[in-house]
Amino acid sequence: MSGTATQTAATPREASAVEEAVSWTRVGPRVEELLAEFCASQRAAAPLGRARDLWDHLVRSLEGGKRVRPQLACLAYTSFEGESGGACAAVGAAFELLHAALLLHDDVIDRDFVRRGRPNVAGIYREDGLSRGLTPPEAGHLGASVAIIAGDLLLTGSFRMLEGATPMPAVRDRLAALFHRAIADAAAGELADVLLSHGAGMSAGAGGSVDDVLEMERLKTAVYSFEAPLRAGAILAGAAPGVVDAVGRVGTLIGVAYQVIDDVLGTFGDERQTGKPTTSDLREGKLTVLTAFARENPLVARHLAQEFGGGDGHEPTRLREILDKAGARGHALNLAHALVTEALDEARRAELPPALRSELTRICNHVLHRES
């Protein structure tokens, strides 16, 4: 609750003072506090020692994220002259809890036991099981089971955090509707990812085109990570519906570009910087923009079918070679560039505030040139 905020509409000069008062410098630490307070209260209320142990692991799993979603919510909020740093931080923290919940379940689905270079929750409990003499499959199932439960706890937590963000019923209802749709989209995107990776296609048809992958990536990640946090910040600041929609469209485009670059880094990136083995996507037979593009070339598709068709033991290095020769990397980079250009065009057309546009430009540059 900014000290400079008043009940009456702010004049441009006052708004500028408010804008300085509510900034990421102030909101960021509050997000960390809210997350820490939430985990501490959940841990204190947990009815069993084992549940308290799990919260200790969850606290650590929440640390060290880039806080992309809270930052985007804060950016939109300050751009539209929102006046309550506390409400903005709570909405950001809700998205961060949602993100952590979805990552936990995504890791179970991808059978990943490592996140950011260290064991994730499933990995911690798998190691514990192994140390107590469980067989590797049993220990893996134990780890996955705990991660499913942990994801449910954080998903529940995200709603709790969102409910407390603002006392204004109309704003709260709009935020809740946005949040629910973002989760429904993330679920649909995850489902498409699972089915595409298992060759079942996205719709009644076979699926697996570059467009199918882009739509999957939009739903699975771009909506809840870019579009919805930007929209939420704008809604919370009282922006007009048309402006909220424009901000959302820009967020979608940047978010999809981010995922395309993620695919490139996942296959061609520097493991030491990304913290993720470049063989992971290829090993799981995941359909990415790169593999989808390569499959659209009949000659390359035949090569790929031979490699992918064998079930276990895809040869990641060989696959990477095929993708590189087919020009998949260059195609993906062009695609990301085009998406980002479209995003900035949209921001200009919608006449978003100059400060917001300049910050979006900076984000777009980062998305295109990041190495981790």
Added chain:
Amino acid sequence: MSGTATQTAATPREASAVEEAVSWTRVGPRVEELLAEFCASQRAAAPLGRARDLWDHLVRSLEGGKRVRPQLACLAYTSFEGESGGACAAVGAAFELLHAALLLHDDVIDRDFVRRGRPNVAGIYREDGLSRGLTPPEAGHLGASVAIIAGDLLLTGSFRMLEGATPMPAVRDRLAALFHRAIADAAAGELADVLLSHGAGMSAGAGGSVDDVLEMERLKTAVYSFEAPLRAGAILAGAAPGVVDAVGRVGTLIGVAYQVIDDVLGTFGDERQTGKPTTSDLREGKLTVLTAFARENPLVARHLAQEFGGGDGHEPTRLREILDKAGARGHALNLAHALVTEALDEARRAELPPALRSELTRICNHVLHRES
């Protein structure tokens, strides 16, 4: 929404008229409508054909339940003269969505692909994977992955349903806090179940006593299935906090008794009536009240260790024999009887309304004598 409700406090005669108006006969069909409407709207808004297919399966998985939780919410609500059948139905539907979500994730954790005698969501997608040539482990993982996503969708849906139940902020906040705690308890109970079944114990100690199992069953099921729905109905009807607590305590005791009988039916029941193989608990090496009791007898424990220790391929029939000879069934039935007696004593001490007490007595008799 009751036609007979007025803004002023009801006189006893009016209250009785209201009580007749808001009854399960009226609330039950409204719960079904709300669930059907919710699924239809989610299906219509789903962004992909595959997500719409999943909602079709979820609609069917929601059909045919006993609606225990909505009935308990309605019972408490009408006993304390609540006047809005619509609000009561929405709260009941929220618990039903929560229940379905937790079952989906519980089945993944238990590696069950059948529920109520037919394939559950995981089973449906596993069969689909098998029919498309996936290996059994890959098809099983595909099924589990979709069930994790489906559980997240229904968990999210339960919050959506609860948010819309009542426009009164104070009541909504109390219901939300209750709902969140019920989920945290269910998660802690599920965690304890997973760790006990893998021999990791419930607390820093080894765990696995009858008391540990009873506490696990209280948390995992009794809270969200009995205590919380009864409390929710009482809160929604405006009952005093002390009364809400008393109703909650009664619910807990009945809920734990229900679970004890569930353990008995899971091992000694009639498969044709329970719809669940009596070998399922024993095959998974699940710790139940029965196995915990048997393990507390050193001689029996040695027998059991030999059978349980071998990893795969527990011999269910042999285990059932050991449990029966050890008197585990009789002990469990006595336990359930004692819990139910305590519940009805508590209802009397708290001077709950006679109509509520008589209905709770009927429920207790059903819990003790049910065969499915």
